Amino acid sequence: MKQSITYYLTLLVIRLKGIKRNFSQDPIDVSKIRKEDVHHPSGRFFKKYLLQTFKISDSNISEIGVDKNAENLLIFIHGGAFISGPAQHHWDTIIEIAKRTNYKIWMCDYPKAPESQIDKISENIDTIYSSALEKHQADRITIIGDSVGGTLVTALTQRLLIKKVALPNKLILVSPVMDASMSNPDIEHYEQKDPMLSKTGVLSAKKMCAGNIDLKEPMISPLYGTFEGFPKTLLFLAQNDIMYPDGKLAQLKMEKSHVNLKVFDGENMPHIWPFLPVMKEAKTALDKIIDEIKVN
Template structure:
């Protein structure tokens, strides 16, 4: 399929912002990348719909609720290479979700590396889910996460299965990072095409987050864990994204376990393309996400 004019505008903006350069540094300059973080969201919509902000362990939760609340909850675990976020595109996505689904959304601003390691971050995600279960039934909860947000959701589900706990109704993974080692040889072929990420910087961020330098720990690399008994899983994979080769391996594992899985592949799309502004392909992908949340 031919890419839209807005696709090329988006690639130009990504290049102009120097994201590829930032993610080609070792060590990665996490303080510079954090300058794009947006923690206090503004605007009329959020003033009207932001019902409360509260803390679970070290995680700040911003709850956004529609005036016509559906009774369902979306746990939104944002990406940012474990070192940053949330960013403006995350809040824009949440605004669209609340408007078009009437679901309540919890934006989960969890602790970041290098100040915190994956074990503490995972403990926070587990507790967020546990607290959610005190208000919502598991079948009323969906989880959505981009990049390492997808990592954290996948690893959360693996732990829930191990503990024989109730699972969310569905999980939506947008360009999830499934293997922190980035050792898949196919990554080297995609790296020159990826307009946003580079192996060197992403690997540096993972090393900052890893517990005892163990990049194969399933908390940070869920590809090495089990995919048995997963809930309905929807995975968005972009072919011009260095995380794509490990997503393909994940899909193979999900299919082998007979998981109800839907794969949406973005031909020539960059990392987390459904959440990017301007691009027509992003708007179509986000509409698909909305439709799946409304099912």
């Protein structure tokens, strides 16, 4: 597949920003990673369509929507290696989704490591979903998560199944981190191709988040949980991403569990490619995400 000029420009920007270098440190430099955080969005769009901000447990929720009376809700669980975020590309993605769908969107700015560990983070995600169910029917809720946001969305769904709580209508997982232990030997091969992430820094961040919990605990590594009974799931994987081999293992487990699954395999794509700005291939992928969100 021939890549666009904007693809190569995006890779150049990634290299110039030193993202992979930052993710090659142990311990990872949390303060440096957090320099890209945007906790309060600015701009004309948000002045008009940021409906309200509120807290659920220790998470800050920004509710965005063109239609303030919309019955459909998109819960957005951002990535950031459990230590940072949301970033500007998350807010830019939300703008596109809000403009083109009849959904309210909850951007969920949840507690981060190392100040908070996965048990507290998971409790927050559970409480957010419980609060959403108080205002919206489960079949009107879609949940999207990128990177560790995909971890949190997947692990939440596994807990909902155990507790027999009504499931959301649909899950959208963008380059999800399925195994925090990073123990898959195939990762070494993909690290050579990955322009963004390195196993060293990612594993450092996961250890900060895990605390005393085993890195293969499904709460932080949903690959080791069950996928039986999952709702319709969209899985966006990137072939030049160290998360790719575990993503393929998760795909296999979902298929064996007969999940209604759509897989978008990004040839030569980097981590979280549908959310990257400028790149033509990202816009095409985001179009697919928005089309799927529209289908309730």
